[in-house]
Amino acid sequence: MSMSVDFKTYVDQACRAAEEFVNIYYETMDKRRHAITRLYLDKASLIWNGNAVTGMEGLKKFFDMLPSSEFQVNILDCQPVHEQATQAQTTILVVTSGTVKFDGNKQHFFNQNFLLTAQSTPNSTVWKIASDCFRFQDWAGH
Amino acid sequence: MYHQQKYALPLQKYGNYSNEEYSMDNRRVFQQRGRNYTWHKFDRKDYNFEHTGAPYAVGLNKKKRRWNDDDRTFLSAWDDRKHKESKMSYNAQNGTRESWFKVTIPSGRNYDKTWLMNSIMSICSVPFTPVDFHYDKNQARFFVQDASTASALKDASLKICDEENQKIIIFVRPSIVPYSVKSYFTPKQMEQIKLTMMKRYDVSQKSLDLRKFRFDRDLMSCDIDMMLNRRCCMNATLQIIQSNIPELLSLNLCNNKLYQLDGLSEVVEKAPQVKILNLSKNKLRSVSELEKVKELKLEELWLEGNPLCRTFQNESAYASAIRDQFPTLIRLDGKELLSQTVMNNENPQLRKESYKEPEIIRDLVVQFLKEYYSIYDSGDRHGLLSAYHDEACFSLTIPFNSCDSDLSNLEEYFKHNRDLIKLKDSYTRMKLLKHTNRAIVDSLSTLPKTQHDFYSFWVDMSLCTEVMLCFSVNGVFKEVEGKYQGCVRAFTRTFVTVPKSSSSMYIINDKMILRNSSPREIQKPFIPLPTVSPSLPKSTLSEKHQEMVKSFSEQSGMKLEYSQKCLDDNEWDYTKASKIFSILQTDGKIPKEFFK
Numbered sequence: 169m170s171m172s173v174d175f176k177t178y179v180d181q182a183c184r185a186a187e188e189f190v191n192i193y194y195e196t197m198d199k200r201r202h203a204i205t206r207l208y209l210d211k212a213s214l215i216w217n218g219n220a221v222t223g224m225e226g227l228k229k230f231f232d233m234l235p236s237s238e239f240q241v242n243i244l245d246c247q248p249v250h251e252q253a254t255q256a257q258t259t260i261l262v263v264t265s266g267t268v269k270f271d272g273n274k275q276h277f278f279n280q281n282f283l284l285t286a287q288s289t290p291n292s293t294v295w296k297i298a299s300d301c302f303r304f305q306d307w308a309g310h
Numbered sequence: 311m312y313h314q315q316k317y318a319l320p321l322q323k324y325g326n327y328s329n330e331e332y333s334m335d336n337r338r339v340f341q342q343r344g345r346n347y348t349w350h351k352f353d354r355k356d357y358n359f360e361h362t363g364a365p366y367a368v369g370l371n372k373k374k375r376r377w378n379d380d381d382r383t384f385l386s387a388w389d390d391r392k393h394k395e396s397k398m399s400y401n402a403q404n405g406t407r408e409s410w411f412k413v414t415i416p417s418g419r420n421y422d423k424t425w426l427m428n429s430i431m432s433i434c435s436v437p438f439t440p441v442d443f444h445y446d447k448n449q450a451r452f453f454v455q456d457a458s459t460a461s462a463l464k465d466a467s468l469k470i471c472d473e474e475n476q477k478i479i480i481f482v483r484p485s486i487v488p489y490s491v492k493s494y495f496t497p498k499q500m501e502q503i504k505l506t507m508m509k510r511y512d513v514s515q516k517s518l519d520l521r522k523f524r525f526d527r528d529l530m531s532c533d534i535d536m537m538l539n540r541r542c543c544m545n546a547t548l549q550i551i552q553s554n555i556p557e558l559l560s561l562n563l564c565n566n567k568l569y570q571l572d573g574l575s576e577v578v579e580k581a582p583q584v585k586i587l588n589l590s591k592n593k594l595r596s597v598s599e600l601e602k603v604k605e606l607k608l609e610e611l612w613l614e615g616n617p618l619c620r621t622f623q624n625e626s627a628y629a630s631a632i633r634d635q636f637p638t639l640i641r642l643d644g645k646e647l648l649s650q651t652v653m654n655n656e657n658p659q660l661r662k663e664s665y666k667e668p669e670i671i672r673d674l675v676v677q678f679l680k681e682y683y684s685i686y687d688s689g690d691r692h693g694l695l696s697a698y699h700d701e702a703c704f705s706l707t708i709p710f711n712s713c714d715s716d717l718s719n720l721e722e723y724f725k726h727n728r729d730l731i732k733l734k735d736s737y738t739r740m741k742l743l744k745h746t747n748r749a750i751v752d753s754l755s756t757l758p759k760t761q762h763d764f765y766s767f768w769v770d771m772s773l774c775t776e777v778m779l780c781f782s783v784n785g786v787f788k789e790v791e792g793k794y795q796g797c798v799r800a801f802t803r804t805f806v807t808v809p810k811s812s813s814s815m816y817i818i819n820d821k822m823i824l825r826n827s828s829p830r831e832i833q834k835p836f837i838p839l840p841t842v843s844p845s846l847p848k849s850t851l852s853e854k855h856q857e858m859v860k861s862f863s864e865q866s867g868m869k870l871e872y873s874q875k876c877l878d879d880n881e882w883d884y885t886k887a888s889k890i891f892s893i894l895q896t897d898g899k900i901p902k903e904f905f906k
Contacts (some may be wrong), residue, residue, distance in 0.1 A: 180736060218768070235629075244729065261780075261804065266708040275580070279782075283780055
């Protein structure tokens with residue numbers, strides 16, 4: 169999107185995309201885990217509690233091994249990312265925080281941030297994850 | 311005729327149970343067989359253990375039964391040959407060891423077996439496996455092994471209602487060992503089984519391969535039927551292991567039609583060293599079967615090819631359920647299990663090395679953060695103006711249900727709180743998103759004065775492209791003035807930056823999540839960065855002070871700027887400054903970067 173678009177419109181669009189995306193993402197994580205990698209770009213990167221996972225194969229394997237989850241998102245915020253950083257690919261920064269319980273483990277607080285990039289098809293705009301950074305909050309202070 | 315005779319065994323009364331449910335091949339009963347013929351070998355086809363009609367079937371003809379007063383045992387008409395064989399194969403020792411109970415459900419035959427057993431199992435407080443379920447006239451009967459199960463079953467009596475709302479009675483009485491459990495191998499047979507097993511034992515690996523054991527040629531040629539699903543066969547096997555190879559490490563029970571692992575539960579005593587167990591290609595239906603052997607400290611387990619594998623939604627649910635039973639497990643079905651440390655992350659050691667980005671980028675980020683936070687903590691945040699891009703964005707959010715329930719001490723921050731879940735109003739959403747560097751810096755200046763614990767930061771590098779960096783900083787800071795002085799807050803701050811020059815960058819997005827820190831996070835001592843503005847020129851120092859800085863730097867080994875800071879903090883009292891320095895130095899509180 170060119171910068172001639174009003175900043176406010178840009179922000180509104182980002183908010184709507186973020187809300188929609190977050191709903192889909194966490195529901196897929198909890199209920200359709202096998203489909204989660206479809207939300208990521210091929211070259212997407214994931215940092216999960218400091219562990220780096222890259223590439224579609226790596227992501228598939230990782231999400232497969234991760235136990236089943238129950239996410240509860242408490243807050244959500246997003247900001248549009250200026251095109252100077254993205255080479256004109258519409259990107260937004262989405263940040264969430266909440267609690268998660270993985271099967272066989274205790275509940276944790278988590279903070280997560282995503283960079284989402286818009287992929288336009290003739291009919292719609294699909295947002296995909298370019299980067300994903302997830303961290304439990306329980307040991308943030310060592 | 312044979313069937314008229316009654317027999318009493320020398321050592322213990324022998325029980326036999328009729329089972330009209332199963333059809334009998336008359337001819338077999340009267341066929342000539344060798345002395346060692348084991349009665350229940352009918353054919354080698356698919357034979358679900360639970361339905362081996364043989365032990366309970368009696369000859370075509372009438373059965374006469376007499377019960378003792380205490381219902382402990384009963385005699386019955388019995389085929390002569392069969393009796394002789396049983397006499398020979400009976401092992402008194404094994405027969406009397408366990409305490410068994412017979413459970414009787416009058417009119418049990420009227421109910422569908424699955425429904426009946428499921429109803430009983432759901433009411434019964436103790437899980438159990440029924441042994442030798444069979445019908446006796448109208449009654450359904452089965453055996454259970456221990457006293458607690460027996461009493462739980464007794465309690466279940468009159469608790470289940472059938473379709474006509476009749477309460478189902480359950481009788482429980484002590485009994486002799488059920489037929490199938492008794493050992494019925496002769497010493498000679500045991501010797502043969504032992505030889506066969508030893509042939510399958512690899513001494514170097516301490517591994518025993520009992521795959522498809524029933525179809526072993528040696529056993530078949532001796533007419534020994536080793537159906538490992540049967541208690542008695544499994545018992546015999548375990549006994550042989552215990553007496554000959556108790557050091558067993560690896561046991562392969564693949565393809566033995568195991569429906570349950572009750573028989574294997576003694577493996578913990580008899581072969582306690584077993585670390586590798588292969589139960590693949592059996593008929594185990596539920597993970598709860600594994601509870602019977604969960605005391606084994608298994609490192610490797612094979613379960614593929616069992617019906618239980620299909621009951622899981624996905625591989626990770628499967629792996630996690632298995633791991634719950636065997637926490638020491640390393641490999642499942644040949645694949646390494648995801649190390650628990652990824653989940654627990656007890657030893658992250660990740661700090662700024664959390665992502666394999668090139669050193670240069672890492673150093674750039676560290677340098678950037680140092681400069682940023684030293685200005686941020688300095689008391690005048692306007693110095694950050696040049697750190698932000700003209701069109702940068704900033705917003706702040708406070709998680710609603712964070713670790714602490716009392717959020718009132720974050721009131722200074724709440725007016726900036728932007729949370730799209732709770733805030734639906736478009737105007738306010740816009741207002742709380744600070745846009746342009748001026749607006750951001752003005753906004754930051756209204757936040758309370760802070761002191762960040764720089765050396766405790768964790769940095770995750772999410773994305774690194776030619777034109778952009780995205781990284782998240784996790785850490786803590788202290789409020790140094792105002793109403794909440796001393797409060798420690800934990801934050802996650804995500805920055806998106808673009809290059810400014812080869813060694814610096816602009817912030818284009820700044821997103822902060824702020825909460826009160828947990829007690830754990832407060833424990834470590836704070837080592838703040840020197841908040842002296844880096845632009846402070848040295849020439850403002852008097853000659854005397856400059857000299858002091860030089861010699862202090864030489865003596866302490868610290869860099870000039872830090873020596874200056876130390877002296878400055880201590881009112882240029884050289885002695886005092888050196889004392890403070892030594893104390894901090896001994897406590898190890900002075901970071902390496904301070905030194906030359």
